[in-house]
Amino acid sequence: MKKNFKLVAGLVITGLIAWQCNNKKETVPSGPDNTTDNVSSVTPEEHKDSAEIVKKDSIIKPERPKVSIKSNSDYSAWPMKGNDSLRKVFLNTYKGEDLHNILALNRLDRKNMGQADTLIVPNKLESNFLAYSPFPEYVEALTSIPKIAFFSYPIQAYALYENGKLVKWGPTSMGSKAHQTTRGLHFTNWKGKEVISTVSDEWKLKWNFNIANHEGIGWHQYSMPGYPASHSCLRLLEEDAKWMYDWGEQWVLNKGGATVRAKGNPVIVYGDYPWGQRRPWKKLMDDPKANDISEQQLTDIVTPYLAEIKKEQDNRVKVLEEVKREKEQAKQQQDTAKPKETM
Numbered sequence: 001m002k003k004n005f006k007l008v009a010g011l012v013i014t015g016l017i018a019w020q021c022n023n024k025k026e027t028v029p030s031g032p033d034n035t036t037d038n039v040s041s042v043t044p045e046e047h048k049d050s051a052e053i054v055k056k057d058s059i060i061k062p063e064r065p066k067v068s069i070k071s072n073s074d075y076s077a078w079p080m081k082g083n084d085s086l087r088k089v090f091l092n093t094y095k096g097e098d099l100h101n102i103l104a105l106n107r108l109d110r111k112n113m114g115q116a117d118t119l120i121v122p123n124k125l126e127s128n129f130l131a132y133s134p135f136p137e138y139v140e141a142l143t144s145i146p147k148i149a150f151f152s153y154p155i156q157a158y159a160l161y162e163n164g165k166l167v168k169w170g171p172t173s174m175g176s177k178a179h180q181t182t183r184g185l186h187f188t189n190w191k192g193k194e195v196i197s198t199v200s201d202e203w204k205l206k207w208n209f210n211i212a213n214h215e216g217i218g219w220h221q222y223s224m225p226g227y228p229a230s231h232s233c234l235r236l237l238e239e240d241a242k243w244m245y246d247w248g249e250q251w252v253l254n255k256g257g258a259t260v261r262a263k264g265n266p267v268i269v270y271g272d273y274p275w276g277q278r279r280p281w282k283k284l285m286d287d288p289k290a291n292d293i294s295e296q297q298l299t300d301i302v303t304p305y306l307a308e309i310k311k312e313q314d315n316r317v318k319v320l321e322e323v324k325r326e327k328e329q330a331k332q333q334q335d336t337a338k339p340k341e342t343m
Contacts, residue, residue, distance in 0.1 A: 074123055074288035081117035090119070098125050105132060106281060107156050107171040109224040109237055116226060120284055133169045134291040135159040141299040145266065145309060147249065149188075150298070151181070151219075151234055153271040155280045155291045156227070158219075158234070160247065168243065172219075173235035174228045177275050181232050185305045186211040187312065188264030189251040195220075205233070207241035209248050211267045219244060228273050252319050262319035266309045270301050 070077045080087055094102055102121050103113060126132065134155060142148060143164035150159045153174055160168040175181035191209040210218035211234075219234040221241035229235070236244065252262040274280065283290035302309075 070285060071123065072285060072288060075284050076121045076123055077282075077285050078119045078121055079117070080119055094121075094125075097127060101125070101129055101132070104129065104171050104237065107173065107224060107226045107279075112223060112225045118282065120281055130166065130169065133159070133166060135166055135169050135293050136295040136298060137166050139164050139166075139295050139298050139302075141302055141306070145313065147247070147265040148302075148309070149244075149248075149265065149267040150301070151267065151269045152293070153181070153183075153228070153269070153273045155293075156273065157291075158236075158240075160244070168240075168247075170237065170240045171224060173222070173224050173226075173230055174269075174273075175230050175232040176228050177273075179231045180228075181217060181230070181234060181269050182212060182215060183269050183271075185308060186217070186267040186269065187251070188248040188267060189213055189260075191218075191245060191248065191250060193245070206238065207236075207245040209245055227279065234269075252316070252323065262316040263312045264316075266305070266312070268302060268305060 069079070078086065078090055080090070091099070099110075102119060103110060105122070106116060106119055108116060122132065134157065135150070139161060141164070142161050145161070146163060148161050150161075151172060151174060152158070156172055156174060158170060158172050159166060189210050190213070191207075192205075193207060195205050195208045205218070205220040205222065208218050208220035210216075212218075215232065217232050217234070219236055219241065221238040222230065222233070222235040224235060224237060249264045251260055251264050253259065254261045280291055
């Protein structure tokens with residue numbers, strides 16, 4: 001009996017030692033070689049709410065390798081490439097409007113999220129996307145222009161202004177290096193809710209608004225992969241393309257549609273993309289203002305075109321007044337031509 005008791009006691013002590021070893025937490029040595037300034041570690045079970053790991057049936061799971069998420073005062077960089085666990089954490093943490101805004105800041109749609117090697121995420125999430133705008137809120141040089149659109153090649157983003165006030169901005173995917181979008185001043189002309197591309201009949205362009213008729217360039221919904229990838233057109237997220245479809249104004253054609261009587265809204269495409277270099281929005285990790293465009297910069301961009309914009313704008317006002325009178329006269333003639341009722 002004594003031998004059996006000693007055997008049992010030995011087994012219990014051995015089990016306790018093994019349990020303590022398995023539950024002992026690793027300590028990270030401090031010192032200059034282990035500093036983590038501006039870096040937070042996230043495991044697949046952790047997210048911003050610091051949810052506790054639930055251990056079922058008293059089974060202790062081994063710790064998984066931690067992933068470093070770099071951050072500055074305004075943004076954090078989530079390394080997503082080849083990390084399915086972190087992607088799950090990301091999708092559990094950010095949903096709905098927050099997810100949409102994060103992807104938009106990275107020039108992506110949900111379909112192309114998997115192409116991102118790193119996602120730039122604002123530390124403070126705003127419901128109004130205008131809060132993230134790199135464009136100035138107001139440009140005095142634009143006060144006399146009812147509506148104007150800018151498409152920036154350098155940061156792959158668009159901005160819409162009404163009488164100098166920024167009303168909307170968002171991501172775009174412009175012409176690839178081999179098929180670059182023509183820079184300069186354009187005007188909106190015709191639109192179609194779904195049109196077939198002249199390049200390939202397999203390309204269906206939703207909410208298309210043409211800005212260069214002969215070149216076949218327009219803005220429309222299409223795949224947003226996070227870099228300039230189009231065949232000269234200006235790709236947009238679907239909700240943006242739909243909104244801008246209603247925002248823009250079409251041209252006015254002469255009878256028969258052979259010639260243009262008045263042009264639509266001015267659209268300026270400008271700048272150059274840093275081909276083969278770091279994507280511009282990733283520079284926000286070095287400087288939160290890296291993509292910002294000042295009022296003076298936008299003024300310098302629009303100034304060479306102001307005279308032509310004013311000329312076309314004045315002509316449009318004149319033509320629309322003429323069209324209104326023509327419609328009124330046609331209605332009067334139609335009413336006069338109707339036979340009078342006899343008693």
